[in-house]
Amino acid sequence: MPELPEVETVLRGLAPVLLGRRITKLEARRPDLRFPLPERFGERLVGQKIVGLERRAKYLIVALSGGEDLVMHLGMTGRFTIQQGAERETPGEYAHGTGANPAHDHVVLHLSGGTRVIYNDPRRFGFMVMMPHAERSDHALFRDLGVEPLGAELTAEYLASRARGKKVNLKAFLMDQRIVAGLGNIYVSEALFRAGLSPDRSASSLADRRGAATERAKLLVPAIRDVLGHAIDAGGSTLRDYRDANGASGAFQNKFAVYDRVGRICAKPGCGGEIRRAVHAGRASFYCPRCQR
Ligand SMILES: [Zn+2]
Numbered sequence: 352m353p354e355l356p357e358v359e360t361v362l363r364g365l366a367p368v369l370l371g372r373r374i375t376k377l378e379a380r381r382p383d384l385r386f387p388l389p390e391r392f393g394e395r396l397v398g399q400k401i402v403g404l405e406r407r408a409k410y411l412i413v414a415l416s417g418g419e420d421l422v423m424h425l426g427m428t429g430r431f432t433i434q435q436g437a438e439r440e441t442p443g444e445y446a447h448g449t450g451a452n453p454a455h456d457h458v459v460l461h462l463s464g465g466t467r468v469i470y471n472d473p474r475r476f477g478f479m480v481m482m483p484h485a486e487r488s489d490h491a492l493f494r495d496l497g498v499e500p501l502g503a504e505l506t507a508e509y510l511a512s513r514a515r516g517k518k519v520n521l522k523a524f525l526m527d528q529r530i531v532a533g534l535g536n537i538y539v540s541e542a543l544f545r546a547g548l549s550p551d552r553s554a555s556s557l558a559d560r561r562g563a564a565t566e567r568a569k570l571l572v573p574a575i576r577d578v579l580g581h582a583i584d585a586g587g588s589t590l591r592d593y594r595d596a597n598g599a600s601g602a603f604q605n606k607f608a609v610y611d612r613v614g615r616i617c618a619k620p621g622c623g624g625e626i627r628r629a630v631h632a633g634r635a636s637f638y639c640p641r642c643q644r
Contacts, residue, residue, distance in 0.1 A: 353425050355500065355533040356582035357443055358409045361431060364442015368433050368466055369401045369413065376461035384457060385426060385478040395419060395481055396460070408496055408533035412487075420484045422492065426476025434467040496532040500575050505531065507557075507564035507572050514557035514568070522631040524554035531575070537610045538578050540637045544609045545574035549643045550629065550636040581606070609637040617642060
């Protein structure tokens with residue numbers, strides 16, 4: 352499943368193609384993905400100019416000149432291909448080691464200038480919805496989302512205020528989309544390793560008795576930013592390498608310190624601990640029991 356860095360990579364790949372273009376035609380080759388496609392989908396898109404493109408959590412949001420937003424989620428296997436003349440390019444490709452089967456090309460946006468943006472999704476867990484831009488923050492998909500992990504709102508004080516008195520462990524706390532939006536399993540494990548914090552530690556330890564941020568909260572914020580920034584810099588191709596390698600050694604594994612590294616020796620110089628796997632709220636956590644406390 353694509354996590355935030357992969358979605359950000361897709362966004363950066365799509366931005367130069369989409370921004371400022373007009374949608375000239377829509378091909379919706381089936382009525383639904385995970386949910387039905389928007390009503391009168393073509394009518395609402397064709398003729399609209401694309402005036403903005405942004406990411407919120409793992410949603411890609413296309414702002415249209417008429418005041419509506421097209422909100423897209425890649426689900427498990429969604430991806431975009433950009434076709435300009437005979438050339439094809441897939442920004443942030445990660446989900447398939449080989450070329451996409453055109454049978455799963457479900458939605459095609461034709462843009463002014465002749466470019467086509469093709470949405471392919473074999474498992475169809477992705478979706479597209481439309482809503483007025485002005486109502487987006489109140490929409491069910493967005494209203495309960497926590498802060499962006501790369502935004503200025505993520506501070507040690509914010510984490511402390513949300514963690515104070517919480518009875519959950521740090522892993523569950525950071526996976527909670529109402530606290531930090533868009534953080535998933537891989538990057539929570541990696542951020543906790545960087546911060547030297549155990550996934551089992553109580554989230555309440557991010558705040559002191561008066562509710563102020565502890566040293567742990569102050570370590571966690573840069574750890575989250577660093578691990579996401581590093582993954583974005585590496586591009587979505589890191590996950591493609593992972594899929595291709597299929598368990599064999601590959602570039603992807605080398606980029607991560609704990610994720611999927613059970614039994615390996617901890618990467619922290621001088622630690623010597625052995626990476627372990629544990630299950631928290633049904634999801635695997637990877638951590639070093641020696642240097643993560
Ligand atoms: Zn260690």
